[in-house]
Amino acid sequence: MQQPIKMERTGNPKAKPALTDMQLGFGQYFSDHMFLMDYTDGQGWHDPRIVPYAPLMLDPASMVFHYGQAVFEGMKAYRTTDGEAQLFLPERNAERLNRSLERLSMPPLEPGQLLNAVRTLVHVDQDWIPRQEGTSLYIRPFVIATEAAFGVRPSSRYLFTIVLSPVGAYFQEGLQPVDILAEAQDVRAVRGGTGSAKTAANYAGALRAQVEARAAGCSQVLWLDALERKYIEEVGSMNVFFRIAGHVYTPSLTGSILEGVTRGAVMELLDDWDVPCIARPISLDEVLEAAEAGTLEEAFGTGTAAVISPIGGIRWKDRFIPINGRQVGDLSQKLYDTMTGIQRGLIRDVYGWTTRI
């Protein structure tokens, strides 16, 4: 049985930024309230509450700072064209959160607990959901270890937090194609590690390559597998798809790749459209050869933040391989239109992907 969520409303609402795509950027503004809930060994999750957005007070010895026990999720609330608000496949985020928690030896949430908290919080801060096309309210649930003690073992205390951020496009480029850098040196994850969990650890080691990508004029890193440095894994914060000679390919889930919610939805759409889509190991060589042979038709990343992000080209060592003349591909465009159409309630959701708040 879930405990009722206690509510403490702010007496001091913030001035909202102009809720336009250009102004918002990504993850720069935060709404008036946040959701908190504590976990204590023996007692379980307790004291769910919505309170004014404020700094967390954490003992400096809190385990999260030292041993990285931290998982998160990323989802969005969309303003529909009829003025309502809806979530996109929130159940899958809830399932993934519990898988991430398990990998990190952290306690799972009860079924429905995430969704209930998200709905309640978004409802309270519904005025923060922007209306302009391309905007949405990004929802960031996360769990951190708060026991104040040293020693490498799971914490006995955790804090579950949800914050909300009105966002525009993830990439400044919008739906314009982005270039990506195939990383030769650093790796993101390896089987037996934490790659399939959404945990802070996977991003920490990725920053150096991200900085390198930026310096090379690329938006994101294309990760190769840690074992052979040959197979494509994913892009910075997206899964990746290639359309080669009419077939669509995406790397199979080997244990070191995040199973994206958007990836799943894209595969369902393609299936529905009778576009053959195959999840299997894909080597970088294979993609480069297809590019050379002229059969690489398009490539795109998928993720909650950017939805569909066309890839304009791949930088690999001292080569640059443009894709589709650096134009948005037909399939990328159609997927983007369909996904965002369903998310904004413009296209009827025959898949049952959306949940009204």
Add this chain to the structure above:
Amino acid sequence: MQQPIKMERTGNPKAKPALTDMQLGFGQYFSDHMFLMDYTDGQGWHDPRIVPYAPLMLDPASMVFHYGQAVFEGMKAYRTTDGEAQLFLPERNAERLNRSLERLSMPPLEPGQLLNAVRTLVHVDQDWIPRQEGTSLYIRPFVIATEAAFGVRPSSRYLFTIVLSPVGAYFQEGLQPVDILAEAQDVRAVRGGTGSAKTAANYAGALRAQVEARAAGCSQVLWLDALERKYIEEVGSMNVFFRIAGHVYTPSLTGSILEGVTRGAVMELLDDWDVPCIARPISLDEVLEAAEAGTLEEAFGTGTAAVISPIGGIRWKDRFIPINGRQVGDLSQKLYDTMTGIQRGLIRDVYGWTTRI
């Protein structure tokens, strides 16, 4: 030029626990003060200060919670038998901290900055250095990303903190041998990852195996390499040494192993004693075969927390391989006595390893 450290003393000193080995455990108590310093892009490190130990106030969007940008160090202040206090090889911790910061795309500290902060803080809280044999004051410097924004990129703000914890033995077993579990499934790190940095990310994914080890009656995990799952890397929070037929072996630094300060000191001691010590790849098979052939004379872990920790046996799948009849080996004992003797000022430090506070 370093800024002077501002000082705010507590008006409310804590009641100290009994500073005996048994009572203290590891990382359970914290002293009266902590050191803080901020970093802001453009401004650099600023506002070094010592303040009463208190919770940190951090925006819930602080990048450390989401993208794991966090590094730390572990060192100790020892009470010498003549009543003074000293540090053990603090320069090496300072160098390693900067290497860790660099790997995580975080700003380095200036030379001398860590040592100066540690000395000042330990001096202020010197009454917290316990006196009993086997005890010390554990020093935990750490740096976390504090910019409040989403998006995978290095933070523009950081907080550097040092806290102090009076500690007893790291293992409840004291110098008694501990059993370790060779991990067949999970891995700690891989080349191209963050394994050689002291960063939270390396510990997060290790917890599941640590829980498994505990359940199997072992204190720590023995990690194998991520690529072939064949070569020994290190133990939970220690580097590892094997004495086989009179020679001592320790895994070479391949990029996925932490370069322990204790490891370095042990290698210097062995060299000084004319005990051959070789850093090279060591397979688990080789160690198990030596055990079978009766040539595996002893094995031990090295680390700041435990100093020298004899290994009583290795659990590997459904086998248990006892080492040296589960007794403390001669070399382990001699290393322990020498290291702790130097640390406590009982043995003259001909190596120049210690720094008085």
